[in-house]
Amino acid sequence: MESGIFFSDYRSDMALRRMPLQKVRTGLLLVGLVVFPLLANPYWLNLANQIAIATIGAIGLNILVGYTGQISLGQGAFMAVGAYGSGLLTVRLDVPFYLSIPAAALITAFAGLVVGLPSLRLKGLYLAVATLAAQQIVEFVVTHWDGLTGGTEALVVPAPELFGARMNTDGRFYWILVVVALAVALFAANLFRSRVGRAWVAIRDQDIAASAIGVNVFGYKLLAFATSSFLVGLSGALLAHYRSIVTWERFTIEVSISYLAMIIIGGLGTISGSFFGATLIVLLPAMINTLGRSLQDTAPWAATVLPYVQQGVFGLVIILFLVLEPEGLAKLWRNVKDYFRVWPFSY
């Protein structure tokens, strides 16, 4: 029973994974991540890569929305800045991708600072509407600034090279993405145990009280915008190099909405929730697609309604989660863990 475990030194007490079971689960996860590409076919690797990119973006959005409580509808715009930033640096200036990706993330962090400025005066839905406007304006700039972005034409980014190997297959890119995603998750998990993370949570829960106990509300809000957009830009830049093609259609308001859906479904303010939500939102359309294909022989009409079914299920899942389990998949996962912790002697 965990209630009887006490630590005798600070190191083990402050460790990220303290319980034996937690360590076992983490170990299993790492082994699973290493073994997965050896067993999976390209289709599954592709999905896994999408999940990894989405997880990074979702963690970024969760910092802003879940932890700091600042609603943003500008996720797509920030991803666009990251993707175009890294893509253009590589194509126009021949910057290697391991430099251009962090550079693009920094550029996006700066963009986040600018968009975060209205949070000085706005909160709640007014801020949401302001970020919506930012999203529309960035979309317009990307599609109309032909000289820089190529307008509505696609920007082709060459596959990155690392240690002399071209990262042009799902299997190779998988390793980059997994390492970055794990690093981001670890960074975020530690961040929320630090002074900064606690200040964010204080602002989310009650901003006036937070400022009363000495939290610089505006400064920390801007920091949240910058950190969040750094990670979002990172995921956008990775997406650009992974897909090799950057088009503005990948960064519309729909993208902002699907990322918000990820963190809502996964669980606001949790790292594991960002991962669960990203997984569900990436897998859901793929599953429905597979289902529709398998029905093709018996019911040929299934293929024509497939996109609508995907859209409808997406909306339905959001509504059902909000109505039935507002704390999301992370809460369900906690329930499962709690159930098995004392199993089979629950009394």
Place this chain on the structure above:
Amino acid sequence: MNFDVFLQLTVSGLSNGMVYALVAVGFVVIFKASDVINFAQGEFLLFGAYLAFAFIGQFGFPWSVGVLATLLGAAMIGLIVERLVLRPLIGEPVISMIMVTIGLSSLLRAVVNGIWGARPKAFPNFIPSGEVEFLGAVVGIDRLLVIAIAAILLTILTLFFRHTRDGIAMRAIADDQQAALSMGISIKRVLAVAWAMAAITAAVAGIILANTVGVSHDIIFIGLRVFPVVILGGLDSVPGAIVGGGVIGLLESYTAGYTTSGLELIVPYIVLILVLMIRPYGLFGKEIIERV
């Protein structure tokens, strides 16, 4: 400057603006009654347009019957949405409210597409089109009629808030829920009426759009165009929605007429950001914005 062109731009801007105003009024009514931002307002519009197409175009009803049936259908949808989706979430944080209406918009869009398909439909117009001399410039009759229809409807709505029982109850709830409850006002009833009204005004706008630009999936974008309108007018103000609609419509029309680079697509959003920075409660909104 050419006065003919100016007048044409004004008329088309105003008629677009009145459509925005109709959609925005539904939005404001919901916000006033329940503090919910409805991202599905554009989908209500879509539903209205397609319902009208179904009744008049597919079933061949005469247009008067078809319009009535459309409005009834829209009201039903509003009531169902309120009962099944919004009521369980009363008292939840802002983000949940925003997300649930976003989920709703996705679901409604899928239903419309699933039933009618994604291709544009030919709508049997019943608002007479054609051109007419107006103050020395040639403008479309339908444009002028749209402005008239919208103006009449918006007047009726304003009177509704001033003088009817439900309208006054709605204002009471917007002012203070607790006090309204203790005076015997049923919040559930008022919320239901608010959603039904939002769906109906959106459906009227949908019918107008079906006549002027046709029935297609594109009209959904007006759902997002509503945000500049309501922020400019004030989120909780019906007259604000009307004025905001007119201003944004005119602004778009003039920018489209006098510049060439497609700037009219973002001018409303630039206005939105300016308003938020200078006067976040809008032109006519109540000044109870929480400062941070």
